[in-house]
Amino acid sequence: METMSSYHIPVMATQCIEALAITQSGVYVDATFGGGGHAKLILEDKKVKFLYAIDQDDDAIKNKWDDPRLVIINHNFRYMKHFLKYHKAIPVDGILADLGISSFQINEGTKGFSYRFNERLDMRMDKAAEIDAVYVLNEYNQEGLTSIFREFGELKNAWQLADSIVKYRAGNSLETVADLLNAIKAQTPKMGDYAFLSKVFQALRIEVNNEIGNLELFLNQCKEVLKPKGRLVIMSYHSLEDRYVKNFINTGNCEGEVKKDGFGNLIRSFIPIHKKVIVPDENELILNPRARSAKLRVAEKI
Numbered sequence: 001m002e003t004m005s006s007y008h009i010p011v012m013a014t015q016c017i018e019a020l021a022i023t024q025s026g027v028y029v030d031a032t033f034g035g036g037g038h039a040k041l042i043l044e045d046k047k048v049k050f051l052y053a054i055d056q057d058d059d060a061i062k063n064k065w066d067d068p069r070l071v072i073i074n075h076n077f078r079y080m081k082h083f084l085k086y087h088k089a090i091p092v093d094g095i096l097a098d099l100g101i102s103s104f105q106i107n108e109g110t111k112g113f114s115y116r117f118n119e120r121l122d123m124r125m126d127k128a129a130e131i132d133a134v135y136v137l138n139e140y141n142q143e144g145l146t147s148i149f150r151e152f153g154e155l156k157n158a159w160q161l162a163d164s165i166v167k168y169r170a171g172n173s174l175e176t177v178a179d180l181l182n183a184i185k186a187q188t189p190k191m192g193d194y195a196f197l198s199k200v201f202q203a204l205r206i207e208v209n210n211e212i213g214n215l216e217l218f219l220n221q222c223k224e225v226l227k228p229k230g231r232l233v234i235m236s237y238h239s240l241e242d243r244y245v246k247n248f249i250n251t252g253n254c255e256g257e258v259k260k261d262g263f264g265n266l267i268r269s270f271i272p273i274h275k276k277v278i279v280p281d282e283n284e285l286i287l288n289p290r291a292r293s294a295k296l297r298v299a300e301k302i
């Protein structure tokens with residue numbers, strides 16, 4: 001059986017727990033349970049009354065353990081408010097989200113999340129989700145594919161990549177990791193292919209799982225379910241996600257549109273706790289290189 005640390009090492013664990021500022025009989029949400037690393041640490045604090053732990057991936061849910069204070073919700077966090085309402089848990093004292101995918105999801109090698117394993121290009125965290133990466137690669141037109149690689153992969157040669165895929169699929173089956181690597185061989189740099197391919201696969205994964213759309217829905221619900229002075233603790237691994245979180249905290253919307261009342265006061269629901277974004281220190285990066293792109297933002301509900 002997987003141990004928690006082989007499933008996923010929790011990133012900036014101490015900083016996340018401190019940021020939640022746990023209160024007596026507090027009710028908390030871990031929106032991304034994964035290997036349960038952060039959840040375990042939250043529940044180590046006996047002041048916690050309940051922890052509602054969400055994950056859309058059935059495999060992650062297998063990491064749960066017996067604790068009457070741990071309530072598991074095997075769904076997408078875009079429905080957080082609905083499930084918290086069902087459990088009569090609103091308002092809550094704090095919400096933690098550690099976005100993206102776990103080490104387990106990347107390393108298990110059955111869903112095509114990584115270019116290292118030749119699997120069918122599924123990439124769905126929730127196996128009941130409607131579209132998979134095979135669909136995206138075969139059905140999206142060149143403009144659609146270009147915008148995914150540009151926005152979610154931040155790839156300069158997004159148009160050429162999309163062009164290679166469209167040409168390849170016209171005469172070949174495009175279903176597996178090996179097919180995709182073949183399709184984009186001409187665009188893949190000889191040096192630094194690791195970084196390039198990670199971005200290609202990340203872009204497809206973000207699209208398949210509608211990660212940006214879900215994040216926006218989720219953040220707006222955080223506004224509704226947190227009590228005043230409740231804490232919002234979000235860790236992201238992608239600049240677009242981090243921009244959404246930062247904008248949301250500072251302006252109350254993911255677009256970063258500043259809105260003011262008649263007296264010139266900012267209309268927003270949160271105040272940031274720290275002036276600067278928090279990143280892992282060097283010691284953590286030595287122990288867990290996967291933490292390198294993590295950015296932590298903390299806010300308090302007004």
Ligand SMILES: C[S@@+](CC[C@H](N)C(=O)[O-])C[C@H]1O[C@@H](n2cnc3c(N)ncnc32)[C@H](O)[C@@H]1O
Nearest residue numbers: 010032034035036037038055056057076077098
């Ligand atoms: C980075 S891992 C979390 C790891 C966890 N903090 C730990 O310490 O083990 C992200 C988890 O969030 C889940 N996830 C991502 N997006 C989700 C969403 N929209 N709804 C529910 N779960 C989601 C993934 O399935 C994955 O298990």
